[in-house]
Amino acid sequence: MTHRVLVVDDDPTVAEVVASYLDRAGFTVDRAADGPAALARAAAERPDLVVLDLMLPGLDGLEVCRKLRDEGPVAVIMLTARADEDDRVLGLEVGADDYVTKPFSPRELVLRVESVLRRTTARAPSGPLLRGGSISLDPAARRAAQGDVELSLTIREFDLLAYFLRHPGRAHRREELMRRVWGWQFGDLSTVTVHVRRLREKIETDPATPTLITTVWGVGYRFDPPPDPDTSPHPPRTPDRPEQDPPL
The missing domain is CATH 3.40.50.2300 (Response regulator)
Structure with a gap:
């Protein structure tokens, strides 16, 4: 082609x-x-x-x-x-x-x-939907949503979010993100910084104090999705104690 x-x-x-x-x-x-x-x-x-x-x-x-x-x-x-x-x-x-x-x-x-x-133009990876809290992402359809609201993401923002969703809870250096998301072995790391900021503006409740994509000082960034309330385990229920006769 x-x-x-x-x-x-x-x-x-x-x-x-x-x-x-x-x-x-x-x-x-x-x-x-x-x-x-x-x-x-x-x-x-x-x-x-x-x-x-x-x-x-x-x-x-x-x-x-x-x-x-x-x-x-x-x-x-x-x-x-x-x-x-x-x-x-x-x-x-x-x-x-x-x-x-x-x-x-x-x-x-x-x-x-x-x-x-x-x-x-790479072939979209197949596989199940990626989820993190209220965020869902379909790699094949190139669609992402937060709750019922579809996210309007650029190509790089979409790939960055997909990478975070595949590796939650891990701290990623900007050099690693540049290699894995952009496919570059070298380049200006401000590219990563700007795209993280743009992605925060689209998925964080308050981008100034992010809770989903947090900065790990001296390392890079970590994606910490909140638990999905629909799938979060409920605390075990304490069984009711049988009524007892009062002591004589």
């Missing part, structure tokens, strides 16, 4: 080089020079992945990413000209799967594209 990649960058040299490397790697490549053109191309033929420059004229990359996500799931790798952590965090918070800082190696970008697509 040939994956379709949309490259969005207003710098024609960057767009040309990126498109050339992706084409040689076997991808079907489309290009757009600004936000409106990118949305129009994506509406005409949905891409599997978008390489999206953060700084675009008229409609910036963050807004383009939001609008793309509103239309349905799509993998996004954000390009940013600055190494500012705020830029990276903003990109991840609107749903980008990865980011690359300019200047970058085109070969590295191709590897990032392949890595993200492997993860996002």
Whole structure:
């Protein structure tokens, strides 16, 4: 299967080089020079992945990413000209799967594209529903709910929650989560931090004082689902004592 990649960058040299490397790697490549053109191309033929420059004229990359996500799931790798952590965090918070800082190696970008697509298009694992307290998750259907309310999760948020549900009560280092959930052997660990924060905002009663995904200082994070009241064992009932005649 040939994956379709949309490259969005207003710098024609960057767009040309990126498109050339992706084409040689076997991808079907489309290009757009600004936000409106990118949305129009994506509406005409949905891409599997978008390489999206953060700084675009008229409609910036963050807004383009939001609008793309509103239309349905799509993998996004954000390009940013600055190494500012705020830029990276903003990109991840609107749903980008990865980011690359300019200047970058085109070969590295191709590897990032392949890595993200492997993860996002991998065959969904089969098996029973995953449960943790009031949270239920169907890996095959890619659906998750908390009680009767369906959760709106990005691809990475869904995979992160599934991993936590499979390993409750264990402390996980961020490096481990990056390997197991993202499939990366290296990368900026703020990626994990941002996604944990986003997931907390969607499942915690009070994200400022989380009780489901707790921080284990010096280690990482632990998922501690509360017991499901419908399945929690009830305390043993003390048998009634037979009435006795009062002592004489």
